[in-house]
Amino acid sequence: xxxxxxxxxxxxxxxxxxxxxxxxxxxxxxxxxxxxxxxxxxxxxxxxxxxxxxxxxxxxxxxxxxxxxxxxxxxxxxxxxxxxxxxxxxxxxxxxxxxxxxxxxxxxxxxxxxxxxxxxxxxxxxxxxxxxxxxxxxxxxxxxxxxxxxxxxxxxxxxxxxxxxxxxxxxxxxxxxxxxxxxxxxxxxxxxxxxxxxxxxxxxxxxxxxxxxxxxxxxxxxxxxxxxxxxxxxxxxxxxxxxxxxxxxxxxxxxxxxxxxxxxxxxxxxxxxxxxxxxxxxxxxxxxxxxxxxxxxxxxxxxxxxxx
Numbered sequence: 001x002x003x004x005x006x007x008x009x010x011x012x013x014x015x016x017x018x019x020x021x022x023x024x025x026x027x028x029x030x031x032x033x034x035x036x037x038x039x040x041x042x043x044x045x046x047x048x049x050x051x052x053x054x055x056x057x058x059x060x061x062x063x064x065x066x067x068x069x070x071x072x073x074x075x076x077x078x079x080x081x082x083x084x085x086x087x088x089x090x091x092x093x094x095x096x097x098x099x100x101x102x103x104x105x106x107x108x109x110x111x112x113x114x115x116x117x118x119x120x121x122x123x124x125x126x127x128x129x130x131x132x133x134x135x136x137x138x139x140x141x142x143x144x145x146x147x148x149x150x151x152x153x154x155x156x157x158x159x160x161x162x163x164x165x166x167x168x169x170x171x172x173x174x175x176x177x178x179x180x181x182x183x184x185x186x187x188x189x190x191x192x193x194x195x196x197x198x199x200x201x202x203x204x205x206x207x208x209x210x211x212x213x214x215x216x217x218x219x220x221x222x223x224x225x226x227x228x229x230x231x232x233x234x235x236x237x238x239x240x241x242x243x244x245x246x247x248x249x250x251x252x253x254x255x256x257x258x259x260x261x262x263x264x265x266x267x268x269x270x271x272x273x274x275x276x277x278x279x280x281x282x283x284x285x286x287x288x289x290x291x292x293x294x295x296x297x298x299x300x301x302x303x304x305x306x307x308x
Contacts, residue, residue, distance in 0.1 A: 009085035017092035047193035084162035094144035127258035134275035210244035217248025232267035246270025
C-alpha cells in the first residue's frame with residue numbers, strides 16, 4: 001500500500017499540482033499565526049503549548065479517519081492515504097519553478113527570471129545577476145524538493161498511515177511561519193522551539209536526501225562537500241542538503257549576494273562551475289532521479305515482503 005499510495009499521490013501532483021497557498025494550507029497558516037499571537041509571551045513553555053495545539057488536532061483527525069476507514073475497507077484507507085499525501089507531498093512546485101527560471105535565463109530574459117525567483121522565494125531579486133539568479137534557484141529547488149517531498153515521504157514510510165508525512169509538513173510550516181517573529185529574544189524563546197522541533201524531525205531525512213544526491217550524482221564531490229562545508233552553513237540540516245547537492249551537481253552554491261540593497265555574506269558550498277541554466281536543469285533532473293531511486297528501493301522492499 002505504501003508504494004501504491006506514493007505513486008498515486010505523485011501522479012496527482014504531476015497532473016494537477018496544488019498551489020503553494022491552497023485553501024487548507026492557508027487555513028493552517030492563519031491558525032498558526034493566531035496561536036502565535038495568543039501564546040507568544042517570550043517563554044519557552046508557551047511555545048511548546050502552541051506547537052502542540054497546532055499539530056495535535058490535525059494528527060488526531062488524520063489518524064482517526066485512517067483507522068476508521070481501515071476497519072471498513074483497505075481500499076478506502078488507501079484512498080485516504082493518497083488524498084493526504086497529495087495535500088502534503090509537493091514535488092511539482094519546485095520542479096516547475098526551476099523550469100520557469102531556467103527557460104527565462106535561456107532566453108536571456110533576466111527581468112522575467114528575477115520576477116519568477118522573487119515570487120518563489122518571497123524576497124527582492126532586483127540586484128541579482130543572472131548567475132546569482134541561477135544559484136539561488138538551485139538552492140531553493142533543492143530545499144523545496146527536500147522539505148516538500150523527500151522528507152515527507154521518509155516519514156510516511158516510517159510511521160503508520162499518513163500521519164508521518166503530516167507531522168513533518170506541519171512542523172516545516174510552523175517553523176517557516178514562526179521564524180518570521182521579529183526580535184532575537186522572542187525568536188529564541190518562541191520561534192526557536194519550532195526550529196528545534198523541525199530540526200529533530202529533519203535530522204535523518206536531511207542526511208538521507210544528501211546521501212541520495214551523492215548516489216545519483218558525483219559521489220566523491222558530494223561526500224567531500226558534505227564533510228567539509230555543511231558545518232559552515234547556519235542551518236546544519238540545510239547545509240548538508242545544499243552541500244551534498246552542490247557537490248553532486250558540480251556547481252558552486254552559497255556565496256554572498258545583495259538582498260534589499262545590502263550584501264548578505266554566506267559561505268561557499270560545492271565545487272566546480274558557476275550556476276547557469278544548464279545547472280538549473282541538472283538540479284531538477286537530479287531531484288527526479290532521487291525520487292526514482294527511492295521508488296525502486298520501496299519496490300524491492302515490497303517484493304521482499306511478498307516473497308518472504
